[in-house]
Structure formats: structure tokens, C-alpha cells
Amino acid sequence: MENYTNLNKQYISGIWREGNGKSLYQNINPYNQEIITDIQMASQQDIDEAYEASKKVQKDWEKVNAFEKSEIMEKAVEIIKKRREEVVELLMLEGGSSFIKANVEVDFCISIIREAASFPMRMGGEMVPSLVPGKENRLFRKPLGVLGVISPFNFPMYLSMRSVAPALAAGNGVVLKPDEQTAMAGGTIIAKIFEEAGLPQGLLNVVIPSIEEVGDGFVDHPIPQMISFTGSTPVGKHIGALCGKNVKKVALELGGNNPLIVLEDADLEKAVNSAIFGKFMHNGQICMAINRIIVHEKIHDEFLEKFIKAAKEIPVGDPFNKKNMIGPLINREAVERILKEIEKAKQQGAKMVLEGKVEGNVMHPTILTSDTNEVSTSKNEMFGPVVTVIPFKTEEEAIEIANDTQYGLSGAIHAGSIEKGVQLGLQLETGMVHVNDQSVNDEPLIAFGGEKQSGVGRFGGRWSLDEFTTYQWISTQDVAREYPF
Incomplete structure (x- = not known):
């Protein structure tokens, strides 16, 4: 050919x-x-x-x-x-x-x-x-x-x-x-x-x-x-x-600032697997990518431990090596922009729990935690391999955090009950919500699009x-x- x-x-x-x-x-x-x-x-x-x-x-x-x-x-x-x-x-x-x-x-x-x-x-x-x-x-x-x-x-x-x-x-x-x-x-x-x-x-x-x-x-x-x-x-x-x-x-x-909500009764293994793919697919350079993970406080630490462990195992580097799941960001300006957002978030109280090293335009998975939605990495679309994990106490609080953004493109909810996930999904101000899945989905027969900005x-x-x-x-x-x- x-x-x-x-x-x-x-x-x-x-x-x-x-x-x-x-x-x-x-x-x-x-x-x-x-x-x-x-x-x-x-x-x-x-x-x-x-x-x-x-x-x-x-x-x-x-x-x-x-x-x-x-x-x-x-x-x-x-x-x-x-x-x-x-x-x-x-x-x-x-x-x-x-x-x-x-x-x-x-x-x-x-x-x-x-x-x-x-x-x-x-x-x-x-x-x-x-x-x-x-x-x-x-x-x-x-x-x-x-x-x-x-x-x-x-x-x-x-x-x-x-x-x-x-x-x-x-x-x-x-x-x-x-x-x-x-x-x-x-x-x-x-x-x-x-x-x-x-x-x-x-x-x-x-x-x-x-x-x-x-x-x-x-x-x-x-x-x-x-x-x-x-x-x-x-x-x-x-x-x-x-x-x-x-x-x-x-x-x-x-743009999007897409949440993944993990309820107390969610299957943790499935939630972690969804979070890994939905955040780090194509280095997070997807408008639908997970930008914030909102986890019930009772399972927050266990989720975070499993999530960090899985993120460390993602193969990163040359895209022509078929084993690598994460390649480079599109240019150096993108790397510098993301690093600035991370430093700003840390100054605002966010904690770095997994610091991804930077090699040229390749950036390894980076995970922060924050007690609020007010830090830079959760307020802004990262469009890179950076995610902020935020705890919540009640379902009402989780919905409030998820909707606290100018964007409304996609989102996901992991719940023990599918119907509970659907009912909460209807409260999200987004064009798309995926229950017991992650936010990066597109199909040729579905209405794809967002709300708000x-x-x-x-x-x-x-x-x-x-x-x-x-x-x-x-x-x-x-x-x-x-x-x-």
C-alpha cells in the first residue's frame, strides 16, 4: 500500500x-x-x-x-x-x-x-x-x-x-x-x-x-x-x-471540567479502573477527560491508595512503543501551563500525593488532593495528566461540588445502585453522564454535546x-x- x-x-x-x-x-x-x-x-x-x-x-x-x-x-x-x-x-x-x-x-x-x-x-x-x-x-x-x-x-x-x-x-x-x-x-x-x-x-x-x-x-x-x-x-x-x-x-x-463521583457503596476496583482510563487516556488531552474525582469520605483514603498504585503502573513514553499508554503533551507550552496550575493549587492548599516527572513534553500521571473545589487544578480544565481528588460527606454535597463549574460537558458516577446513579446523574448540569463508567464516551448514534459554557x-x-x-x-x-x- x-x-x-x-x-x-x-x-x-x-x-x-x-x-x-x-x-x-x-x-x-x-x-x-x-x-x-x-x-x-x-x-x-x-x-x-x-x-x-x-x-x-x-x-x-x-x-x-x-x-x-x-x-x-x-x-x-x-x-x-x-x-x-x-x-x-x-x-x-x-x-x-x-x-x-x-x-x-x-x-x-x-x-x-x-x-x-x-x-x-x-x-x-x-x-x-x-x-x-x-x-x-x-x-x-x-x-x-x-x-x-x-x-x-x-x-x-x-x-x-x-x-x-x-x-x-x-x-x-x-x-x-x-x-x-x-x-x-x-x-x-x-x-x-x-x-x-x-x-x-x-x-x-x-x-x-x-x-x-x-x-x-x-x-x-x-x-x-x-x-x-x-x-x-x-x-x-x-x-x-x-x-x-x-x-x-x-x-x-x-471545554470541560468533568467530575467522577464515587459513592460510598461503589465497587472500588471498578471505580479506580474507570478513573485511570477516564483521566489518563491520551494524557488527559480530551475535552471529556475526568478533571476532578469526588469521593465519599469513608472510602476516600482506600480509593486514593488504589488509584495512586494504578497510576504508577501506567506505561509512559514514546508513542511508537505500543506498550505505552501515555505519550507526550502536544507542546512545551502545555507542559509549562500545567506546571504553573499545579504550583498555584499547592499554594492554595492542595496536596501532591503523586508527582509525575516531566521528560521533555512527556508528563507522568500527577494526583493532588484538596478538601475543597477551590484550588486551581479543580477549578480549571487541566487538559493534561493531572487530577484532583476531593472528599464529600453527603450526596447533596457531591452534586454541589460537581456542578460548581462554568462547564457542563460530561461526567460519571459510580454507585452500588444503577438507579441511584441515574437519579444523581439527572442532577448534574452536564450534557452527558455515565453511570458505573467514566466520562470519555462517544458514539455515532448519540447526541453528543454540553451545557453551560x-x-x-x-x-x-x-x-x-x-x-x-x-x-x-x-x-x-x-x-x-x-x-x-
Whole structure:
């Protein structure tokens, strides 16, 4: 199997070419700091051309037979399966993914494209009764037009694909802007896959601009009818404001400060296993990752002892060593940011019970304890292998601590009774709660999204179809209508 080439290029109007931007970006392996490739960044003119190209062919794509659209999606799935080894290697090389995490990400991509393959068959209309005699109401589901998609570095391929595939399948055009740190795994390899699958040229474009040069030009552009953004809450707020100003639809999947509540009657072994995976999967660089573990005071010490022991046993290091479960953080700035948060939390009264050593961009598991939710590491999203364990006395207190955050993305509860877990889950101000599991879950048929400052909108299943389409009402009057004047 041949590897894809030109992954460091822009993909505009079906052509692989250099960007016209002023800067050259060095794409660096986050583990060993070696330069993978250079990318000539895109300019505002490149963004304009990408949107124009997508707009030019979108109406024709909208009219393509549903079975043909679906077949292209199915071909994309087969291509990913055939090229799994290549895709996994790229995710490990560019984003520091472990072998396990990279394969999970590929599986997620396959699942969401399979679901998207059903969308062309679900674009029909419906008839709705009318108040007016002789009137027939028809509602037609239609694509929005052209979308702009902005994706992050942590699950670069999947967090691009979960917008790109459903949007294309519903008849839209797409311009994708991946994070430059994972521009290939989160952007250009997706363009290669759909190009090979037979997607019309120009419908999907990938641009990698320097934000310093283009500013808000990707979001503010007049062509896209919607912006789908996954990333930090501060940037999401800014994008939401821009879309509001321009009356554009927006989907935002933002930050999280996700709690794991462990009740007194929980199975400790299961709770510890859940906590280890939900906190340290991909080094904690997941918006759904556990950020705080809230444990009943009677089992707090026993839980902590088992949790520390399990965390020490996690293999850490080079992601190309398949035994390692934790690789590097995405860059040195992330390491420095987390270390500052830890020092601040210690000054605020938190206690370090497991200090993870730092080797380059690799950070070993770090565990703190605090009597309150007021320390820095529990108030802020760590987005790294750091967790704060907090005791509670009553279930009401546990819920209060869990909800004491601006975020509301995901969460988990371990309880001896499933129904008790569900009832407490309903009291959490989050979009998702997992009972006797951990907070990192995603499925192609489920409404994925958050509350409060964790985002707006839902991804997955019929909710993605709703996000990336609109309805048009057409009525017909079969008999003469009587008007009051």
C-alpha cells in the first residue's frame, strides 16, 4: 500500500498546492521535537478561493442521487480500513497519540462515516396538516449550503470527520481548517480519503492559515452558512459572537471540567479502573477527560491508595512503543501551563500525593488532593495528566461540588445502585453522564454535546443531521381561499 503524498499542502478546488500566506510552519513531532515537514501557510485569498470553490459545486452535489452520495461515504470507510496502518502512524507521529488511542480514533472515524452514509436517504420531506381549508403543508429538509469546520489537535481526525462527513452526506460543501499542529492528521489526510473515494472536486477544501495573518477571515467570510468549531471555550465564545453578528448558524463543542463521583457503596476496583482510563487516556488531552474525582469520605483514603498504585503502573513514553499508554503533551507550552496550575493549587492548599516527572513534553500521571473545589487544578480544565481528588460527606454535597463549574460537558458516577446513579446523574448540569463508567464516551448514534459554557448544539446520529440541514416550508392552496378583506 502506497502512502499518501502532498499531505503538507493546501487542498483548494481539487488541487494540491502551496499556500500563499506569508509564513512557513514547521510541523514538529511532539515527542522527539523532530521536524516532520514544513507547511507554507494559507492566505486570506486562499480561504476566499476555497469557499468560492465549494459554493460553485455545492448545488450540483445537492442534486446528486442519494445512493451515489451514500456510496462515496461507504468507499471512504473502505479506504480508511485499507489505510489504517498509515493513518494510525500519522496520528502517532504528528499528535503524539498512543497506538491504542490512534486506533480508537480511527474506529470513531469509521463509525461516524457509516452513520453519515445513511443521511442522503434521510433528506426527504413530510406532510403536515393545515389550519386553512384546502391548504397542503410540505416541509423539505435541505442542506445549509457551505460550512466552515474548525477542528483541534487532540483527536484531530475524528473531531474533523464528525462534522465533515455528516455535512457532506447531507449535501453541503465544506471548507476545513484543522489545527496547524495536526494539519495532516486532522485535515489533509481527510481530503485525500474523500478524493480517493470520488467526491467531486472543489466540494471539500482544506486550508491551513496562520491566524496571525488572516484573523477572523475564516469565520467572518460571507459564504459559509454555518461554522462548526471544536476547541477552547474562550475561542468558542469569540466565534459564537462573530456568528451571531453575521446571523450564521454555529455548533460549538468546547471545554470541560468533568467530575467522577464515587459513592460510598461503589465497587472500588471498578471505580479506580474507570478513573485511570477516564483521566489518563491520551494524557488527559480530551475535552471529556475526568478533571476532578469526588469521593465519599469513608472510602476516600482506600480509593486514593488504589488509584495512586494504578497510576504508577501506567506505561509512559514514546508513542511508537505500543506498550505505552501515555505519550507526550502536544507542546512545551502545555507542559509549562500545567506546571504553573499545579504550583498555584499547592499554594492554595492542595496536596501532591503523586508527582509525575516531566521528560521533555512527556508528563507522568500527577494526583493532588484538596478538601475543597477551590484550588486551581479543580477549578480549571487541566487538559493534561493531572487530577484532583476531593472528599464529600453527603450526596447533596457531591452534586454541589460537581456542578460548581462554568462547564457542563460530561461526567460519571459510580454507585452500588444503577438507579441511584441515574437519579444523581439527572442532577448534574452536564450534557452527558455515565453511570458505573467514566466520562470519555462517544458514539455515532448519540447526541453528543454540553451545557453551560461547554458548548451549543449536538453531534451524532439524527442530531448531526439536524445541525447540518435546515427546513423549508412550501404550502399549496388547492381551492380558493377566503380572505377577510
